[in-house]
Amino acid sequence: MFDFFKRKDNSPAIEVLPITTDIHSHILPGIDDGSPDIATSLQLVKGIYDLGIRKTVATPHIIGDLYRNTPAIINEALDVLKEACIAEGINIEITAAAEYMLDDYFLQLLRQSSPLLTIHKNIILTEQSFASPTGNLHEIAFDIMSAGYKPIMAHPERYHFYHNNFDDFSRLKDMGFFLQVNLLSLVGYYGKPVAKAAKYIIDNGLADLLGTDMHHQRHLDTLQNPKTLKIFNEIFSDKEFNQLSLYTDEAV
Numbered sequence: 001m002f003d004f005f006k007r008k009d010n011s012p013a014i015e016v017l018p019i020t021t022d023i024h025s026h027i028l029p030g031i032d033d034g035s036p037d038i039a040t041s042l043q044l045v046k047g048i049y050d051l052g053i054r055k056t057v058a059t060p061h062i063i064g065d066l067y068r069n070t071p072a073i074i075n076e077a078l079d080v081l082k083e084a085c086i087a088e089g090i091n092i093e094i095t096a097a098a099e100y101m102l103d104d105y106f107l108q109l110l111r112q113s114s115p116l117l118t119i120h121k122n123i124i125l126t127e128q129s130f131a132s133p134t135g136n137l138h139e140i141a142f143d144i145m146s147a148g149y150k151p152i153m154a155h156p157e158r159y160h161f162y163h164n165n166f167d168d169f170s171r172l173k174d175m176g177f178f179l180q181v182n183l184l185s186l187v188g189y190y191g192k193p194v195a196k197a198a199k200y201i202i203d204n205g206l207a208d209l210l211g212t213d214m215h216h217q218r219h220l221d222t223l224q225n226p227k228t229l230k231i232f233n234e235i236f237s238d239k240e241f242n243q244l245s246l247y248t249d250e251a252v
């Protein structure tokens with residue numbers, strides 16, 4: 001009875017995600033805690049292609065203490081994946097940016113005016129530590145925008161320190177962040193409090209973007225689960241989620 005999302009080209013009805021462009025994933029081989037090798041990357045890419053994704057932005061972590069990925073490292077891994085996709089005949093557009101942890105290393109890059117890797121135009125994907133709120137987030141947001149960038153906050157629903165006061169999500173937007181909800185959050189993958197926060201963000205029209213934040217096969221398995229697709233269908237009422245704000249000039 002459920003009217004699952006259909007492909008836009010009206011090919012045989014299969015279950016697909018409510019987005020066709022994914023702006024958050026860890027599918028590049030061997031450079032962060034996502035895919036460890038090219039074989040895994042190909043499996044993940046095939047999986048999201050079958051779920052209707054036609055353009056994906058790979059966003060490996062850049063974290064001062066863990067992954068000091070540079071544009072050169074990221075672009076080299078991107079080239080490897082793109083070539084492998086061509087060889088396998090997977091017709092998907094793949095570009096790369098990064099998921100910047102808002103740590104001292106990021107502030108150093110910003111102050112040095114090192115060119116940041118953007119999702120689109122001047123838009124960068126950022127994240128915070130899950131352990132505790134970033135103390136001077138207002139100032140950091142101001143510095144990012146003063147440097148000419150517009151930040152997306154990745155998965156705001158996953159930060160437990162926002163779970164007691166959902167007004168904080170509006171405050172993030174007031175600071176200038178776009179909000180990107182993880183699809184997996186909505187189906188309880190990260191637990192009930194995260195699902196509740198994600199639902200709040202969607203229901204209150206605060207979500208600018210959705211993403212898979214795909215790291216590994218378990219994420220893909222969950223996205224492919226018919227129960228997952230049923231939940232998306234209920235939440236998004238059989239419409240493709242509008243990732244519009246990222247792709248209009250109003251964003252820049």
Ligand SMILES: [Fe+2]
Pocket residue numbers: 024025026099154213
């Ligand atoms: Fe991520």
